Amino acid sequence: MSSSDLRHTALDALHRSLGATMTDFAGWDMPLRYGSERDEHNAVRTGAGLFDLSHMGEITVTGPQAAALLNHALVGNIATIAVGRARYTMICQEDGGILDDLIVYRLADAEDGSPIFMVVANASNAQVVLDALTERAAGFDAEVRDDRDAYALIAVQGPASPGILASLTDADLDGLKYYAGLPGTVAGVPALIARTGYTGEDGFELFTAPEHAEKVWLALTEAGAPAGLIPCGLSCRDTLRLEAGMPLYGHELSTSLTPFDAGLGRVVKFEKEGDFVGREALTAAAGRAEQNPPRKLVGLIAEGRRVPRAGYSVVAGGEVIGEVTSGAPSPTLGRPIAMAYVDAAYAAAGTAGVGVDIRGTHEPYEVVALPFYKRQK
Amino acid sequence: MSNPTDLRYSKEHEWLSPVEDGVATIGITKFAADALGDVVYAQLPEVGESVSEGETCGELESTKSVSDLYSPVSGEVTEINEDVVNDPSLVNSEPFEGGWLFKVRISEEPTDLLTADEYTEFAGN
Numbered sequence: 001m002s003s004s005d006l007r008h009t010a011l012d013a014l015h016r017s018l019g020a021t022m023t024d025f026a027g028w029d030m031p032l033r034y035g036s037e038r039d040e041h042n043a044v045r046t047g048a049g050l051f052d053l054s055h056m057g058e059i060t061v062t063g064p065q066a067a068a069l070l071n072h073a074l075v076g077n078i079a080t081i082a083v084g085r086a087r088y089t090m091i092c093q094e095d096g097g098i099l100d101d102l103i104v105y106r107l108a109d110a111e112d113g114s115p116i117f118m119v120v121a122n123a124s125n126a127q128v129v130l131d132a133l134t135e136r137a138a139g140f141d142a143e144v145r146d147d148r149d150a151y152a153l154i155a156v157q158g159p160a161s162p163g164i165l166a167s168l169t170d171a172d173l174d175g176l177k178y179y180a181g182l183p184g185t186v187a188g189v190p191a192l193i194a195r196t197g198y199t200g201e202d203g204f205e206l207f208t209a210p211e212h213a214e215k216v217w218l219a220l221t222e223a224g225a226p227a228g229l230i231p232c233g234l235s236c237r238d239t240l241r242l243e244a245g246m247p248l249y250g251h252e253l254s255t256s257l258t259p260f261d262a263g264l265g266r267v268v269k270f271e272k273e274g275d276f277v278g279r280e281a282l283t284a285a286a287g288r289a290e291q292n293p294p295r296k297l298v299g300l301i302a303e304g305r306r307v308p309r310a311g312y313s314v315v316a317g318g319e320v321i322g323e324v325t326s327g328a329p330s331p332t333l334g335r336p337i338a339m340a341y342v343d344a345a346y347a348a349a350g351t352a353g354v355g356v357d358i359r360g361t362h363e364p365y366e367v368v369a370l371p372f373y374k375r376q377k
Numbered sequence: 378m379s380n381p382t383d384l385r386y387s388k389e390h391e392w393l394s395p396v397e398d399g400v401a402t403i404g405i406t407k408f409a410a411d412a413l414g415d416v417v418y419a420q421l422p423e424v425g426e427s428v429s430e431g432e433t434c435g436e437l438e439s440t441k442s443v444s445d446l447y448s449p450v451s452g453e454v455t456e457i458n459e460d461v462v463n464d465p466s467l468v469n470s471e472p473f474e475g476g477w478l479f480k481v482r483i484s485e486e487p488t489d490l491l492t493a494d495e496y497t498e499f500a501g502n
Binding site: 033 | 411414415417418420438440441442443466469
């Protein structure tokens, strides 16, 4: 795809003025990094980082039966989300395969009392999710609206982010818990302020109208400078989420895996009312997982310095016992790390004799429980 | 940073220093280092190993990818840069100086190298 075919965010000119290296991500021309990705990673762990995530796909679901529709279409119990709260969930196929992982925000209730939800999908799956929700909405008194162009999304992540954002907003950030979101203003413009992220740090995701994105970005840049805030690209976002043990669609999650295969069976709420897409297949998958444990998602830490990459084989005793799904040098640990699906017999932390086939050489790796990194609260 | 005019360049983005007593120094260009991102691991050829023009002789790992390292010239490796082995970020911070990779006693004059101007145009920078 040539650069001219790519979609550009409202902050495109700013990224270029900052000298960003851009990359094609799911059809969007996005900042990969501005300078050193390691410095960007460390800024988020120790101070704060600023991300343009406007490629994420926002879908608004409204109407008297909006909750019933989402309970039918998704595997979580969306009807129990309180106003101002958010939930991590998934949308599955009829056969239980994962179509995408999502965050659903219950933004507010309309005047008639019906809820207003915002579903945030991965950029690469936004159309698939939109199509599935639209199709699954048949027979429900609910509206599914494509709001991808209605929002820019800016994230400020890192331990310094509450202080930085507090200086720019009227919102009560102390009262805003993890996985909560409320409408407010940032730098004088309307924004939906959510305490969510994909870095393993405290932080916020700010949904604003695209025409306000530059103002919000510049205000955060200025307010955050004393705390070490720097712009951050998708490259460090990947190493941050990997250290935090967070799955990425296309790597740890795919249509060929159910949430139970991914070790995320807890997001499937069988106890909710009514039928939902995939219930039958997921019930069977849950039973299978109990009786005959599938491959498990584990962490691997290199003893050496060669970096495992997605698709590399995990080996033990000369046999292939798993596959790397994500791998990178970890700035925090100072060693290469990976997430991998391995046979259950090799999944216990400390299992001896496990390695990764790195282009023909079996390099020794330590099996650990995820995550690699957990912030101090 | 412009490409130093006293160096010669390969289309695989390596540079070759002027030859002194039959030995030339080899590294990768600023353009290549920028494209890789933070280099985290350098697997260099061993001292005494023979390398051939245009063939792989090692690899450079960065956060996002691994890239083969090609020798721009044929000959025998006489020295590798241990500083880069210990601190691969030198490849990013000083690609034309402290981030050099290895030295080769040249057995054949390379055939397909570019001048700084030609390389700058080739790399589009």
